[in-house]
Amino acid sequence: MSHPSPRAAAAHLLDQVLGEHRLLSDLLAAGALGQLAPPDRARAQRLVTQTLRALERSDKILAKHLRKPPPLTVQNILRLGTVELCMGGDAHGIVNECVALTGASKRFAKLKGLVNAVLRKVAAAGPAEWAILRVPHLPKWLRAPLSEAYGPKTVAGFEAAHFAGAPLDLTPRGDAAALAEAVGGTVLPTGSVRLAEAGQVSALPGFETGDWWVQDAAAALPARLLAAQPGETVLDMCAAPGGKTLQLASAGAEVTALDISDARMARLRENLARTGLGAALVIGDALTHEGRYDAILLDAPCSATGTIRRHPDLPHARDGSEIGDLIGLQAAMLDRALGLLKPGGRLVYCTCSLLPDEGECQIEEALARHSGLRVDAEATALPGVDPDWRTEEGGFRLRPDFWAERGGMDGFYMALLRM
Numbered sequence: 343m344s345h346p347s348p349r350a351a352a353a354h355l356l357d358q359v360l361g362e363h364r365l366l367s368d369l370l371a372a373g374a375l376g377q378l379a380p381p382d383r384a385r386a387q388r389l390v391t392q393t394l395r396a397l398e399r400s401d402k403i404l405a406k407h408l409r410k411p412p413p414l415t416v417q418n419i420l421r422l423g424t425v426e427l428c429m430g431g432d433a434h435g436i437v438n439e440c441v442a443l444t445g446a447s448k449r450f451a452k453l454k455g456l457v458n459a460v461l462r463k464v465a466a467a468g469p470a471e472w473a474i475l476r477v478p479h480l481p482k483w484l485r486a487p488l489s490e491a492y493g494p495k496t497v498a499g500f501e502a503a504h505f506a507g508a509p510l511d512l513t514p515r516g517d518a519a520a521l522a523e524a525v526g527g528t529v530l531p532t533g534s535v536r537l538a539e540a541g542q543v544s545a546l547p548g549f550e551t552g553d554w555w556v557q558d559a560a561a562a563l564p565a566r567l568l569a570a571q572p573g574e575t576v577l578d579m580c581a582a583p584g585g586k587t588l589q590l591a592s593a594g595a596e597v598t599a600l601d602i603s604d605a606r607m608a609r610l611r612e613n614l615a616r617t618g619l620g621a622a623l624v625i626g627d628a629l630t631h632e633g634r635y636d637a638i639l640l641d642a643p644c645s646a647t648g649t650i651r652r653h654p655d656l657p658h659a660r661d662g663s664e665i666g667d668l669i670g671l672q673a674a675m676l677d678r679a680l681g682l683l684k685p686g687g688r689l690v691y692c693t694c695s696l697l698p699d700e701g702e703c704q705i706e707e708a709l710a711r712h713s714g715l716r717v718d719a720e721a722t723a724l725p726g727v728d729p730d731w732r733t734e735e736g737g738f739r740l741r742p743d744f745w746a747e748r749g750g751m752d753g754f755y756m757a758l759l760r761m
């Protein structure tokens with residue numbers, strides 16, 4: 343059986359993201375690139391993410407050469423080819439394969455000539471036009487609420503960070519400096535280790551022995567804020583795939599890792615096995631979970647709008663219509679979690695969202711609902727954390743435009759609550 347080329351696989355993924363509004367992470371987890379060898383898989387993934395990041399630019403360039411948009415599949419082949427051509431790819435190979443991809447389908451074969459003619463024009467003039475086009479904007483459903491919350495200048499900074507993509511961050515299990523030396527990375531002020539180029543993660547030194555795990559520097563901070571102590575009982579309430587569970591377990595806490603998704607829990611199990619760390623795994627609903635804990639980490643399901651650097655499909659696959667339900671779920675989970683704390687217990691609430699409705703506002707509203715609840719603002723004075731990141735209600739807000747010179751960070755909100 344012949345395997346698809348990385349370009350063919352990337353074009354098919356674009357069809358599913360842009361036509362069926364599927365998330366790339368779901369498609370990949372379901373084995374969308376399973377037929378490809380690891381280097382081809384990495385190449386297909388790179389092609390699709392760079393095309394999604396630059397969609398606005400490619401559409402602008404293509405619009406000059408098309409009287410009306412072709413069917414989505416052909417449009418996606420053209421987008422893929424345009425982005426590759428404008429980013430310095432080999433014109434001959436790109437044009438030929440895009441024409442062949444169009445011809446591979448009976449339905450679209452008649453458009454081979456169009457694809458050939460358009461991409462030849464793009465190859466000639468596209469790269470110069472590309473260089474002067476603006477940084478792609480977020481779609482309106484997200485740009486409007488972000489502009490209202492942060493102002494248009496800050497949102498432009500987010501967009502620049504999204505367009506630049508993300509480096510690879512590792513959370514060390516032991517000494518950060520030793521890990522940085524072993525993998526050729528740098529130690530960030532908050533203790534994560536950053537590599538400019540991801541490469542093949544499983545080939546990095548210390549992968550097999552579980553000396554580190556992949557986790558954005560921003561995502562590593564909620565567990566540091568909770569500061570679990572050896573022997574404490576800690577519930578990681580929405581745990582999978584488990585970056586934060588690993589941090590809590592490596593601090594010596596007795597961790598219960600709860601998540602509703604069987605498939606995501608399987609990844610948590612693999613991560614624990616690789617690192618040799620221990621946690622009790624429970625597949626279940628946070629809203630009905632019982633127990634009593636010294637500390638709880640609630641990394642609630644959210645719009646994930648803080649992770650667009652890494653997931654450029656999200657603004658295109660989503661339209662914001664699910665956010666209202668997510669906000670309701672987050673508040674219900676927060677209330678449930680507070681009821682599971684032992685007297686004097688503490689809870690970190692966090693979301694990888696840029697929307698204040700899923701962060702700052704959740705805390706303000708929880709404080710209004712629960713008398714005796716307070717935010718521990720002093721706890722945000724963690725090593726490497728910039729005081730400017732602190733927010734009025736006592737938590738902190740991380741943004742993709744922070745640390746721009748170092749390669750940015752994911753957007754995140756977090757606060758430590760005490761009963």
Ligand SMILES: C[S@@+](CC[C@H](N)C(=O)[O-])C[C@H]1O[C@@H](n2cnc3c(N)ncnc32)[C@H](O)[C@@H]1O
Pocket residue numbers: 579580581582583584585586587600601602603606626627628629641642643644
């Ligand atoms: C933001 S992710 C968690 C990421 C994780 N904490 C980490 O650091 O790797 C949110 C998780 O919430 C889980 N989830 C969604 N609804 C849930 C529910 N009702 N009960 C428990 N888990 C739920 C999802 O399956 C998802 O894994």
